[in-house]
Amino acid sequence: MTTHASHAATPYVNQAGARVPTTTVILIDDHDLVRQGIASLISLDRSLQVVAQAASLAEGMALARVAVADVLVVDVSLGDGSGLDLVAEFRRRHPSMGIVVLTMHQDDDTLLGALDAGASALIHKSRSAEDVIAVVHHCLLYTSDAADERSSVDLGGRRIIKKKNRE
Numbered sequence: 001m002t003t004h005a006s007h008a009a010t011p012y013v014n015q016a017g018a019r020v021p022t023t024t025v026i027l028i029d030d031h032d033l034v035r036q037g038i039a040s041l042i043s044l045d046r047s048l049q050v051v052a053q054a055a056s057l058a059e060g061m062a063l064a065r066v067a068v069a070d071v072l073v074v075d076v077s078l079g080d081g082s083g084l085d086l087v088a089e090f091r092r093r094h095p096s097m098g099i100v101v102l103t104m105h106q107d108d109d110t111l112l113g114a115l116d117a118g119a120s121a122l123i124h125k126s127r128s129a130e131d132v133i134a135v136v137h138h139c140l141l142y143t144s145d146a147a148d149e150r151s152s153v154d155l156g157g158r159r160i161i162k163k164k165n166r167e
Contacts, residue, residue: 024051024069025136028060028086029102030079034125038073038102041129048136057081064089069097071136076103076110084117091118098139102132 025042027050029035035053042048052067054060057080064086072090074083087099101114101122114122120139123132 022047022049023071023137023140024049025071025073026050026052026054026063026067026069027073028054028063028078028083029073029075030055030077031075034075038132041132042136045133048133055079057083057085060086061089064093068094071098071100071139073100073102073136076101076105076114084113084119087114087117087119098136098141100135100139 025048027035027038027042029038032055035055039050039053042050051069052063054063057078060074060078060083072086072094074086074090076083078086083101087101090097090099098120099118101119102125103110103114103122104125106124111122120141121135123135127135
């Protein structure tokens with residue numbers, strides 16, 4: 001598990017000279033190569049900063065208790081359990097967090113399970129790097145605190161928007 005000391009990332013100055021807040025990201029994937037690749041991809045976008053990483057369900061649960069970020073990016077399948085358990089835990093502890101689920105599955109059970117667990121967005125691992133970054137930015141619009149309380153799912157061109165039920 002890798003963490004950085006602060007959730008408050010330093011704003012950067014965009015091309016127009018305006019200070020732009022940085023969106024902080026937690027990554028959880030059990031494949032080091034995938035996790036490091038996504039972290040490298042995110043580092044190319046100056047408005048995003050990875051502040052913590054984990055490689056398992058157990059490490060992710062520990063992060064849920066201590067780490068704070070704007071966005072969680074989590075694989076649905078982890079070596080020691082389901083990433084959907086992490087989605088539910090992060091959503092419970094951090095209701096305003098944007099949560100992106102990565103998956104290689106395209107079945108309805110995975111899609112609906114992610115939404116039911118509290119995911120803000122779901123994206124298939126076959127999508128482009130640009131699509132992943134766009135979903136990370138987009139998911140902040142669909143948190144449990146969002147006014148319209150919707151979730152967005154994109155599985156290779158198949159997009160679903162589901163309005164969340166109020167409890």
